[in-house]
Amino acid sequence: MSILDKILGRDEEPADGDGPKNEAAGYTLKIRRYDPESGETAFWHEYDVDIAPERSVLDGILYAKDHEDASIGIRCSCRAAICGSCGVRINGKSALACNTRISDAQAKAGRGKPIVVEPMGNMPVLKDLIVDMDAVHWKKIQRVVPWLLPDGEPPEREYIVPAESMIDVTQSMACIQCGVCVSACLSLEVDPEFVGPAALAKAYRFVGDPRDGQTEERLRDLAEDPHGMYDCTHCFACIEVCPKDVAPMDQIMRLRRRATGDYEIKDKNNGYGHGKAFVDMIENWGTLHEAQMLPRSFGDGSMIKGQTEPGAVKQLVEALPTAIRGLKSGKVTPKAVLFHPKLPDQDNVRKIYKAIESQGERLELNLYIVADNSADEEGAMAEGTKEGLA
């Protein structure tokens, strides 16, 4: 179950192939093939595979390779979601083939329908299910200066750092560079220059590491890059698909909180204003006042009150088509721009803000440890509940 499903308390759909465990069952894989040397375009081919329901889609593909056609191209090695080789799209969803159970994939495809396997998105296809990770994923990783830059000479023994901080960055360290989030990212589809979820998570691995001496420079760099940390549209896709619970979008949010909260970096992308507007609005109304989001983001206050900062006007004008489209579609009504209802229990929202602000330091969620939704363990859960509020 993805993290998102867990958060939303969605239950997994029942698996197909209800036969007893370990018994082989028949599945059909519909694989998108592409041979760059043939001069022809990609085509689909179906393979019948006979494997047990709890085996993976990768096992299915390997079965097809072993029994029928060994020329099917797919990178794979560990079979255990560790090496990060086997990212593909299964029934349209980006995932590792080796940790997607074939019976689950069948359930998603629907009874009697083939399981559709395609190469990952947002990266050029080299052959069959193999994409060019260098051209996209690794280029972006390289972009975030992916190595530790400590100040001065290292100590004689280890760096003394808080235990929690190491656990904290271990969540992004858990990334296996599989590119599945890159494949799923909506912002990347629109803006191929976007640094992207995996590379930004990698950036947090250094920003969150107390041993690194370039925290502010890293944050400034990624805040000011128009394709940097503010180019993410919070679509949750990366969180949902990541096989290692790295939760890239959360790491991006932490980068932003660091940039705005700790360093007050006022970037030209106006991410600072956007974030602040967001927080202020929830404090006032409890829900987002969408019509006010744009003006508030670009000024330090409401457009109506005429407090927009001059520097932001240009960008606001550029964003006007969006607002007009909103008005036309009825999503934003002129009335809504002026009046926004408060939540009935807005007082509670204010209390939460007070509670958080009274804490000395900002609290960060550590999903890495709270990878479980049962609440029987004080130590681990405490951290989780805290962030539930932030």
Add this chain to the structure above:
Amino acid sequence: MPQHDVLVIGAGLAGQRAALAAAETGASVGVISKVHPVRSHSNAAAGGINAALDPEDSWESHAFDTVKGSDYLGDQDAIEVMCREAPDEVLRLEHLGVTFHRSDEGKLGTRAFGGASAARTYYVADITGQALLHVLYEQLMKHDEVTRYEEWFTTALARDDSGRLAGAVTRNIRDGSLELFTAKAVILATGGNGQIFNPTTNALICTGDGIAMAYRAGAPLMDMEMVQYHPTTLAGIGLLITEGARGEGAHLLNAEGERFMENYAPNKMELASRDVVSRAEQTEINEGRGFPDGTVALDITVVPRHRILQSLREIVNVGRDFAGVDITSEPIHIKPGNHYVMGGIKTDIDGQTDVPGLYAAGECACVSVHGGNRLGANSLLDTLIFGRRSGVHAAQMGRGMAQPTPAGSELAREREAIQSIISRDRSGRRLSEIKAEMGKVMDEQVSVFRDEERLRGALEVVKRLQEEVKTVAVDDKGSVFNQDVLGALELQFMLDNAECIVMGAIERKESRGAQFRTDFPERNDDEWLKHINLTADGDIPAVSYSDVTMTQWEPEERTY
């Protein structure tokens, strides 16, 4: 024709560490890997890395545990080097950015591991290998004086007229082109060969390529019979449940619910050496006290849940995704499974093999620090220490030397061999069928308990398969990512490895470490306290022996 001072083949921990060390001396370095470096199998190492870093601990204690763990077959000079240099190496990696687990005071914290007399295993949750590998790769991205050949597959080593190593023939997987690389020194860091066995904890890429290439180039292989069966692997697919689980206190139970290790290792219980625990489990299973699926149970529920989630997260996932078991609430069925090869290319403590200019480090090498049985968390250490030492030595050796000239025939020969596989029409069995037969016979006849008759049977099968693979055909006729033809080359490599493993096992007529001969059930120091070396020599390897280096520890009986 790419040229380097030092050419490293393999980019797991050993290869990356060697490359970094060589580059730091100013040498020009090329690193070749058949998969992207972070896909290397080192990333699977979950448990941790050993070092006597705590002032209360001592490298001598670590060394003694290792000597004892090796069943006295490890070379004590090499073990001393490894254990003495371990603390600095761990600190070095910490400084480079590894996010090691900390104690409450913010210092490096440890966990207990099997066969060790102190808790000296340093770790990053249960992704230690991955964390180390990714941090080293960060350094490779930083050092642009290291040229990376990612997704290039080495098919053979090349020598010059004097017999000195001069380079390697390598195929660019992306376009199928074949290149002759030249170098003053070549370091093999190609990892283990677990895929010979089925099932195995090893990844699909662990096919013993470097071991076979070195063997074909005339380097002796040492103690190849020493193959580790890990006590806790999932039945069927063979995935590993880290020893960290037992380190955190998990119990082993037979089908009667009995904590059977009491009968085999009353002091160390579940944390006895791996060979001891694997034999205990196999005995329980063979004598009918296992579960019907041929397993015993690992009960992790006795470990506090918060601790499991914090430091054994990966196996929570493995249990859930690959066995459908929630290990925090129920025991999981496990059995001994192929895991690691202690034997390999014979080297000295600087990684030099018997062939001038050829080095080896990591799992493909046999220094030997593991002897008859490797202790958990000593392999990562081995890769780093001897990877670094090889890198430094190779770079120094090459300084001032002229670029050697490979004898020339190698490139043409490899090109022709590959072409003939690709153009051959199918007759006979598929590659996958030959591989499956090899995996089965090795697991059934060359595993925890061995005897002469079944070993001879296995050798016959391996020899037959070696013939069969010479005429095997492939489905993929293309140049771009032709994984099929690489599979054929790997299968040939694996069969050479298999032959040497079986030969060594037949040769060693005693029980020591991982080798248990039911027909020779005792350790026999008088005759067999020695290494077995195998050298390519026509149809069957030539056997010779070398002494085990002793410094300060005399062989004793081994109890846990």
